[in-house]
Amino acid sequence: MPRPNLDTFDRKLLTLVQRDASRGADALAAEVGLSPSAVLRRLKRLRxxxxxxxxxxxxxxxxxxxxxxxxxxxxxxxxxxxxxxRLRQWLAAEEWVQQIYYVTGTADFVLVVVAPDVGAYDALMSRLMADNPNVRRFTTNVALGVGKRSLFVPVEPAD
Structure with missing residues (x-):
């Protein structure tokens, strides 16, 4: 699929809506220098x-x-x-699996998983192993605290 051609206005809009997608077209328009209708058309096209x-x-x-x-x-x-x-499909269907990364190094996949407690996490991972015999093993790190949690993607200015 070809990469969309993003101009300066698109890039500004993408940054703004990532920070707060609830902002209305009027507020976004004032910040990027377009009319509200132009902002709505651009957001529709970007979707x-x-x-x-x-x-x-x-x-x-x-x-x-x-x-x-x-x-x-x-x-x-x-x-x-x-x-x-098959493994990707299984992981994508699991609501507690928030993020899936196919990686290089010792591990093949790194997952971010949210669960109510250790027992629930253990049950999920037991099902993962039972349902996916191609998984050799897994290791787990438990987050003791969260310093930052984001899916923000920096959008570089147009060349």
Missing amino acids: EDGVIVATAAILDPLKVGKPNFFLAALEIERERPEHIA
Whole structure:
């Protein structure tokens, strides 16, 4: 898929909506120097082009039950495409798996997992191992605190 051509206005809008997607077209327009209707057209195009893939609310974990964060590193037996695709599909379907990274190094995948407690995390990982025999083993780091949590992607200025 070709990369969309993003101009200076698109890049400014992408930065602004990443910081606060609830801002209205009037406020965004005033900041980027376009009309509100032009801002809405651009945002619609950015969604249609797949640049903006979702709009989400970021919750304070302490106010919704204080979930625990786990960083899991998975090692797989064989890197056959069909095995990797099946594992990715399984992981993507799991609500507690927040992020999935296919990586280089000792591990093959690194996951960010949120769970209510260690027992729930252990049950999830037991299911992962039972349902995915291609996973050789996993290691886990438990987050003792969260210094920063973000999905912000810096958008470089146009050349």
